[in-house]
Amino acid sequence: MKTKKIPLRARKALAEGNISLANTLLGELYSLKGTVIEGRQMGRVLGFPTANLRLNQRSPLFLANGVYAVRIQHDSVFYNGMANIGIRPTFEQHELTIEVNLFDFSDTIYGQILTLFFVDKIRDEMKFANLEALKQQISLDKKMIQELLT
Numbered sequence: 001m002k003t004k005k006i007p008l009r010a011r012k013a014l015a016e017g018n019i020s021l022a023n024t025l026l027g028e029l030y031s032l033k034g035t036v037i038e039g040r041q042m043g044r045v046l047g048f049p050t051a052n053l054r055l056n057q058r059s060p061l062f063l064a065n066g067v068y069a070v071r072i073q074h075d076s077v078f079y080n081g082m083a084n085i086g087i088r089p090t091f092e093q094h095e096l097t098i099e100v101n102l103f104d105f106s107d108t109i110y111g112q113i114l115t116l117f118f119v120d121k122i123r124d125e126m127k128f129a130n131l132e133a134l135k136q137q138i139s140l141d142k143k144m145i146q147e148l149l150t
Helices: 008-015 019-027 042-046 131-149
Strands: 030-035 053-056 066-074 077-086 097-102 114-123
Touching: 008 019, 008 030, 019 114, 042 131, 053 114, 066 097, 066 131, 077 114, 097 114, 114 131
Parallel strands: none
Antiparallel strands: 030 053, 030 114, 053 097, 066 077, 066 114, 077 097
């Protein structure tokens, strides 16, 4: 499957976290497709289970690190959710990860393909003092995203 070429202006907007402009320039929601792989299960520990993705496409990831409001396609069903792209500094990690929390979803989907459609960037990635502070922020992020996507 051939990947769509992303125009330079749209790539720049994505790299700056300006999803709205990028989507306007593309004429559609920017999307990524990936296979769900096993992660460290930290989302589950925090009460926000995530699907960790390995990208299926050859093109580089243009998105800035941060938290995003996304719509997720699994099979032919769409879900609202939030995605984190980054190195998870609170956990002292240095490897780039893409993880998504699907709202109102609890199935095990390892090895299955998800398509993420990026609606908006909520905030930059940040390091938190402890897991409780991170959990509180994720709760706020989820509430904001739920309001945005309804």
